[in-house]
Amino acid sequence: MSTPIRFDNQVAIVTGAGGGLGRSHALQLAARGAKVVVNDLGVARDGSGNAMTPAESVVAEIRAAGGQAIASAASVTDPAAVQEMVDQAMKEWGRVDILVNNAGFLRDKTFSKMSLDDFRAIVDVHLMGAVYCTKAVWDIMKQQNYGRIVMTTSSSGLFGNFGQSNYGAAKMALVGLMQTLALEGEKFNIRVNCLAPTAATRMTEGILSPDDLELLKPENVTPGMIWLVSQDGPNKTVLCAGAGTFSRSNITLSDGIHIGGGPDAAEALAANKDKLFDRTGEIIPVAGLNQPMMELTKARAARG
Numbered sequence: 001m002s003t004p005i006r007f008d009n010q011v012a013i014v015t016g017a018g019g020g021l022g023r024s025h026a027l028q029l030a031a032r033g034a035k036v037v038v039n040d041l042g043v044a045r046d047g048s049g050n051a052m053t054p055a056e057s058v059v060a061e062i063r064a065a066g067g068q069a070i071a072s073a074a075s076v077t078d079p080a081a082v083q084e085m086v087d088q089a090m091k092e093w094g095r096v097d098i099l100v101n102n103a104g105f106l107r108d109k110t111f112s113k114m115s116l117d118d119f120r121a122i123v124d125v126h127l128m129g130a131v132y133c134t135k136a137v138w139d140i141m142k143q144q145n146y147g148r149i150v151m152t153t154s155s156s157g158l159f160g161n162f163g164q165s166n167y168g169a170a171k172m173a174l175v176g177l178m179q180t181l182a183l184e185g186e187k188f189n190i191r192v193n194c195l196a197p198t199a200a201t202r203m204t205e206g207i208l209s210p211d212d213l214e215l216l217k218p219e220n221v222t223p224g225m226i227w228l229v230s231q232d233g234p235n236k237t238v239l240c241a242g243a244g245t246f247s248r249s250n251i252t253l254s255d256g257i258h259i260g261g262g263p264d265a266a267e268a269l270a271a272n273k274d275k276l277f278d279r280t281g282e283i284i285p286v287a288g289l290n291q292p293m294m295e296l297t298k299a300r301a302a303r304g
């Protein structure tokens with residue numbers, strides 16, 4: 001039996017944690033000892049001013065199970081409110097070890113029917129929301145010399161999905177954000193990873209059979225998040241998780257073919273398409289520099 005993953009004396013912020021995946025993440029982190037800021041928009045479920053907001057209900061669940069949690073009603077699209085949320089965590093518990101960027105919503109339409117406002121709203125919540133939250137905890141994590149951050153990406157961004165150009169673009173942008181922050185955070189023991197979940201939540205309502213709904217419960221994704229934010233978790237990894245299956249998605253670079261830049265280079269490239277698409281020798285670049293290095297190595301070799 002492996003050592004249990006625990007988060008005693010650690011503080012975690014989970015955005016969009018009033019329901020779905022975020023709620024499952026917050027409950028698991030708290031059950032494993034973390035003090036949790038449960039963030040979600042502050043609208044009471046039944047619309048009455050007296051009822052608990054979704055974040056408050058999850059806080060109540062955590063406390064009932066003996067854990068520690070506070071609610072935050074900040075919208076992740078509001079940098080000032082995000083800063084207040086982080087200040088509140090610091091005032092209450094004095095540190096922030098884990099940030100799970102999970103909040104978001106959908107505005108699906110084919111690209112020709114999509115308004116720029118719908119595109120921007122999705123980029124604002126998924127990409128900029130994660131940027132604001134990460135920016136607000138980054139220097140705290142640097143000073144602590146410890147931090148674990150998860151960006152919630154999606155198969156829609158990694159592989160494309162009809163009707164989700166806004167969402168796919170925002171979700172893939174999070175992978176780009178992760179790739180650089182993972183490099184910048186490394187020397188401060190800050191690790192940044194992406195989680196691409198599949199779960200039956202409000203986002204997938206009405207599409208699945210009851211049996212599949214059970215398989216796709218958020219609780220079958222959360223173990224992936226727990227590993228990503230653990231002390232010995234990876235860095236710079238895109239973890240896909242759904243129905244208890246976990247896989248890694250990679251951005252790779254093929255070995256490439258040197259064609260040169262002569263007048264017939266475009267035609268030569270077209271003629272060598274099969275070689276270009278051959279995946280033998282493909283690598284997962286450590287950083288962007290790997291591409292120019294490979295290109296120059298081949299060009300120098302061709303020059304002799």
Ligand SMILES: NC(=O)c1ccc[n+]([C@@H]2O[C@H](COP(=O)([O-])OP(=O)(O)OC[C@H]3O[C@@H](n4cnc5c(N)ncnc54)[C@H](O)[C@@H]3O)[C@@H](O)[C@H]2O)c1
Pocket residue numbers: 015016017018019020021022039040041054074075076077101102103104105125129152153154155196197198199200201202203204
């Ligand atoms: N469910 C899936 O299969 C799936 C697949 C890929 C990615 N995701 C991603 O996982 C994350 C969680 O999705 P879910 O399926 O649990 O959906 P969900 O709708 O149940 O949860 C998202 C939560 O984010 C909250 N939220 C929305 N805007 C917010 C804001 N501005 N500030 C704070 N909170 C806000 C919502 O109120 C909601 O509670 C999202 O980022 C989603 O894009 C989900």
